[in-house]
Amino acid sequence: MTLDDLRTFLAACRHGNLSAAARELGCTQSAVSQHIRRLEHETGLDLLERRPRGVVPTEAGRILRTAAADSLAGLDLALRRLADLRDGHGGTVRIATGATTVRHFMTDAIVAFRRRNPHTSLEFQTESSSRTCLEAVAAGRADLAWITVGEPVRGVEQRPVAALPWMLAVRHDDPLAARTSLDLADLAGIHHIRLPETSTSRVRLDSHLEARAIRPPATTGVADWDTAMLLAELGLGHAVVPDLPNLARTPDGPLRLIPIRGLPPLTVGWAARQWQALAPAAREFADFVESSA
Structure with missing residues (x-):
């Protein structure tokens, strides 16, 4: 069992298709099959169930996938940091964000x-939700993620940093705009x-509103x-938003933010x-964000 065997197996599980796994890894489909067969021979179990439109992990495959994903993510991170040390670079901090x-x-x-770390790179990965940010961290694709806890x-x-009150954003001439x-x-x-x-x-807000029968x-x-x-601001509706840092607030501006x-x-x-x-470096960046937030 080699690291390449495990990486190939994880790619097959991730894509559900041997051809797609081969494209990701830059090899042939037959090479992917060889890696899978070697793992199945060594474990004595079928790891993938072959279906007409692809593959899915068996129960044994799911066990191996979980263990391999955790181990390889940590190993890949260690290898990347060792390469940074070897090449004399300042390293990279990878942050998944909304x-x-x-x-x-x-x-x-x-x-x-x-200013403190001129040779350390910051790499930001924009994700669609806190869930996908957490997935990026769990898979080792990001060192840190900024999330809704x-x-x-x-x-x-998870490390809470700030609690943000909710506000209603309305156009300046909306009937609710005069409220304090x-x-x-x-709502x-x-x-x-x-x-x-x-x-x-959104899920958190909806649950609070539905608990009060507000829809x-x-x-x-x-x-x-x-x-x-x-x-x-354009008058297309009302937005319930958290009281975010660095919001532009002007008394005579086109938008009003009213506490709820x-x-x-x-x-x-x-x-x-x-x-x-x-x-x-990752901990230092996190501390900087925490102190400013």
Whole structure:
């Protein structure tokens, strides 16, 4: 059993197709099959179930996939750091984030970190949700992820950093714009601009509203909070958004942000496979973000 055998097996599980795995790995389909057969010979078990349209892991295959994914992710990270040491580079900190995270939470931290670590690279990977950010960390594709903190995830440590109150974003001439605060009951009459259903913050907000039997109609869907606020500014609806850092607030501006009473704040923060095992540069960047947030 070799590392190439395990990497090939994981690629086959990930794609559900030997041809697709071969394309990812830059080899032939027959080479992929040889790696799988060698693993099956050594374990004495069928690891993949062959179907007309691809393959799926058997029960034995799922056990091996879980163990191999955890081990290879840690090994790949170690090899990358050893290569950085060997080549005299400052290394790279890989951060998985949502679409608006860098702008609202990390601008000051990036400047401070670059001053202290001019030879260390920051690599940002934009993900569609906290769930995919967590998957990137669990798979070893990212060292850190900025997420909406939620339920425990196996193999990932979550570290809360900030609790963000909820606000209603409305156009300056909206009837609600003159209010200094709102109650949950006031949300029953809004035309809601919503994030995707896969968004952890959307799920969290919907659960709070549904617990009070509040189901405002959705006027449109957007990918991120900044777009939601822009559409609210244009008068296309109302956006329930967290009180993000670095929001432009002007009394005579086109948008009003009104606090909402009775909604638990949205907790955001970091995720990592093992906090103590992070490279010093990754921990330092996380600390910079935490202090500025």
